[in-house]
Amino acid sequence: MSKDYILEMKGISKSFPGVKALSNANLRVKPGEVHALVGENGAGKSTLMNVLLGSIEPNDGEIIYMGKKVLFHSPHEALLNGISMVHQEMSLIPSVSVAENIWMGREPEFTRLGLISEKKRLGRTRALLDKYHINVDPKSIVRTLSIANMQLVEIARAISYNPRILIMDEPTSSLSDREILLLYDIIKDLAKEGTTVMFISHKLDEVFKLCDRITVMRDGSYINDFAADEITKEELIAQIAGRKISEMYPKIPCEIRDTVLEVRNLSHKGLFKDISFRVRSGEILGLFGLVGAGRTETMEGIFGIRSLDGGEIYLDGNKVTIRSPKEAIRHGLAMVTEDRRRNGIISNISVKYNISLANLSRISRGNIWIRKTKENGDTKALAEKLAVKTPSLNQPIGALSGGNQQKAIIARWLYTNPKVLILDEPTRGIDVGSKSEIHRMISALAGQGLAVVMISSECEEIMGISDHVIVFNNGHISGEFDRSEFNAKRLVQSAFDVNFKEVHEGINEENE
Template identity: 45%
Template structure:
């Protein structure tokens, strides 16, 4: 019997894969992988970015075709030829980036292309459409009107519409890829309620997430993948330190944080009396050379707004920004970059990377003028040399400098963004949610890199919604609530409780 089965009970899988392999040009994405999902269970699939999780799920969802191996549905071999075929086999997938039409209603999105008709098929039957959607919402105990326009819904509610769409296909297998990435705590609880209800109805759920606490709360079993191979399947009660070691192939360094004395160091960034409507209200702070300053607060506290204002991306009503003691005029991000400020946005794919360009171009793009010969021709050997230097220095995992940036894992994409600001020689680096969507192994590397940059004399600002991350990295922590700074805490004296108390205090 499978060691992860409940005592005294053997359950046949809904779906299973055996010796599954898949290759792309130059990359072995999956190598003889195995996986199975039982009725009425939540099976977490874990691994670092690039481990092969998404490739495996896309094969089950009909997006990719396998090269070899076998997929069994209810014990019978099946070839999943397309997403439509997967839906007909009762396999549904909810992607991290939702696929909804914002101008249509919830009901219209659920039954798009399958709308009920009347008068011999001549007209759409909107009343029946809304009734059918309401049946699904009632099944989910979801208070949502079928006629609500999806573009007016929160991300969490849009996700519920995606789940209802999957259930409308009578899905018995439901794949969820990072379903809580953009949700707050209350919305996560609502999602978990829906998941538990579906599990009680016998739906099998594949749950892909990097969030360890969520996995232990919602999953029954965990399958770990590494570098496109199957590692192990274990009960969800397995200590997370063991799961992490399986994911990364090593034990991560959890050494105590060392906080250097930077009190006599030069102030590189000095922000005074910053105001922008109600989003930023009289915000002042300093960051010294060699220091990591953390910004904590709840969603909407104003942390990202401050970062964008300091970087010149958003105009301010009043206030002053000084770099190395000199006031700078911020009319655009170019002014901030010239002053030595680099900003790594929380949305690296839209604001940090040119995802369609290669690694080398992304690294050198902001400093392109430096590589011009006679102001006209690019110095390609110099560009190649600096690209190779950054790849080696930041340990960027890429087949070559000509690899397209969008094909890199999340952690390596983040390193490419860091590299471009290091090439630009920015002494002040603002990291907004530096590890969002990044697996635990890549997080460890990013943490090490931030500490190295601080040790080299750069001033680092880290904005994070994860309190453990802020506590682990920061030498000092500034806390914001509703656009105001409500407190500042030394890094070695801060606790999650003290930060949360400040984050909920309204001045």
Template identity: 40%
Template sequence: MRDVFELKEVSKVFSHNTVLDDVSLTFKRGELHALVGENGAGKSTLIKIISGVYRADRGRLFLNGEPVQFMNPSDAQAAGISTLFQEIQEIPEMTVAENIFLRREPRYPGTFLVDRKKLRQSAKELMERLGLKIDTSAKMRELPVSTRKMVEIARAVSQKASVVIMDEPTANLNAEEMQALFQMIDDLKKEEVTIIYISHRMNEVFSLADRVSVLRDGKLIATMPGEECNEERLIPLMIGRELNSLYPARNASRGDAVLKVKDLSLGEHFGNVSFTLHKGEVLGFAGLEASGASAVTKTLFGLCGHPTGEVVCGGRKLNIKNPAESIRNGIAFLPEDRKTQGLFLNQNLLTNITAGALDSLFSKRAILHNRFERSQSGEVVRRLGVKTQGLHEHPDELSGGNQQKVLLGRWIIGSHKVLILEEPTRGVDVGAKSEIYRQINSLAEQGLAIILFSTEMPELLGMCDRVLVFSGGALTASLPKEEATQELVLKYALERHVS
């Protein structure tokens, strides 16, 4: 395979911080080349240089052996480079078809008028070719996160590019959608399209990659064939140290019941769900798409209207109305999509960290205790190891792993009885995962009762004392840690599942 794209001695500096340092790398025609590394290693900056978002401060780029310089993303796209960014790039009020062909709309000859009939037909044909059942006339805001992500993927592969960059493409996807994506990847490789693939999911890297390159602290550490990669070899290269155990041992002992749920139901989403959560326990929620698991977590936090049934927290019967009511009763919630559902991107880290405890800790007679607020926030940043220039920074200036730590830090402050975590390590590197797991264990050891919903089976089995399995809106199994296996969880997850 010959080289399609090459970087020679590329460097990039932001505010005296070198984020890429003399990186030289080649990508071959028809290969899937995986880039791995911790958050902040330089992966996102590298692909933004390739895709024309940033310009390198030093070094050269070559496409098919010819030097290139992209002034903007349109230049890169015109040269045959298509990019699927980690965060969904969409216009919510536009339809699926309009988003797919944005800035590439078919027009009537000799005019600027969009041929909407041809637009809809092209989008429909694309979905059929990719095997996706998505209503192309629906507005993006009407779709679930996973479907919106598939639309993004469809847009990227529709551009007939010679190089397709995929940054965490399986984030937010269910198992069926992942298989559709992997089939698209196979088809692209058969057409000799080069795929640059970024993922923190090591099993994906091992099964898909022809070659793997490791970045750390802005430097290229190693490039190796995919068949030579395993966790024991890659993780020390990524984090610069040995990682003895991804899932640390926990010393918490199960205490009294904190949360009692009896016959909780919400329309067609789930019905008659009953369970008890104890002090110091990490309780896993598992299930396929539309199983009801995620709907239960959101309902407990007051995000899904008025359920029937009974919820008792700390001995007090709750009337779940909204998130504010849940927070007042000691229930905290970390959502699955940190950027659209959790963080205030236009506010600084200080505001983001203390947002969940302003009433209880930092204000008296509507006057903020600024010094106390700042000291508590600084302590959270130190405790979680958030890599930041200071509390004045905004979340979108941080890597994904550090953003997730900030969101977790919001609920470390204050007095909570129950912490609900949805996909707590989605889109973060293995080093950040390990740190987040340590903090989850620490919170449990301090007596916090934790619900952990995750689509990553090893995470559930490695972190949880029990796993509740949901299928078709029903709770189908409660498995203690010593009995829970991937095969058994999947068996109960499929029990009432309708494809």
């Protein structure tokens, strides 16, 4: 064992029924460094971290931590030994406060004579949040927070354990540029204090900006590791994918035809106001803006998830009233939601049932009996079309990688044969290879005449495959651009209400 490393994982292997999840995987991490673990979905990154945390017992291999051979049997045991993790999917309890969530299980630290001192707990929480400039009220009930602020609370909770190693799995996936800058500051401060940060991300730009070293995994195996300044982005993509990805945004020219969906002056008090736009057959309409700018809320209003205070919705020129997702589906709308874990998948049921869930009437006889043969055939065809990797369609969808879960959810909505497909952050947490596949699929669907509305916080993605872009800022439309007018500076200025140079050069300066 080299004294240069705080953690070494050697020859780790793990098999599940029908799947070789890890095969002779290796990882070496130096103390105090920010170390990226990258790879496509299903590459084994999360499985390797779950082996480290004690959630999964390996079939083979050894773990050396702080100079000693270890094998933790639970995440709690790992936590007690200084290893904490911020998971990609949030695990906060929504019905209690921020302070209660952060110190959950450690109430004795604030207890005297059997009573919890709320004043002491709130004080500790404020001190923690203030130290890292997280602007969240400790008294707030978690369910009232934005997804971005929930993520920051998750991070604060992990930091509160003062870990020697902090693992972050896609920590910026639901954060705006401003919050990403804040997270960068937090990570740099932790590294200066001697904390080792394991950083799992599909956003390669931030990997290069933030990390000291990079380990690449593919198909459950260790591929390579190197200093971040020893490799280019293009070389890293080739290492990750095992092939060269020359076109991340494969835009297929499509004939744009008649208007399918038009909305006029949609409003919901406190969320969005006077929103008007149209999307045509064969068109990909991109909605760009900050997290919380009103894009998701507007589309939820159109899809019947939330009520509208005013405005009109037209489909194929006919005014319609949509009061529920069921009515939206009947009118030919489909919506892939932003948070697949909370609002998309049902994790403990099969991939097959998750795909067929929104279209049971098609596969049922008399709306009573499910025609199993048709369900099996249709879901198999969709899963193959979208390249959903699973040992079986009967596998619980929660066991799949994030990218394959997302593909299955898109398959669910394609199964309804929609006229309008709404995609809310469709590549959030998706690896570079799957991103390209999903972009190509979206473009192909538009080519088949589908009207597509895509919400994305990634400027490159929005410009890469959209025909038209609408920018949201604080619940209003702040900009509108045809493809010939696309310009990153214009889009960012419209979305963030700050200078483009300030935001993006600020990131570079903070990481020099």
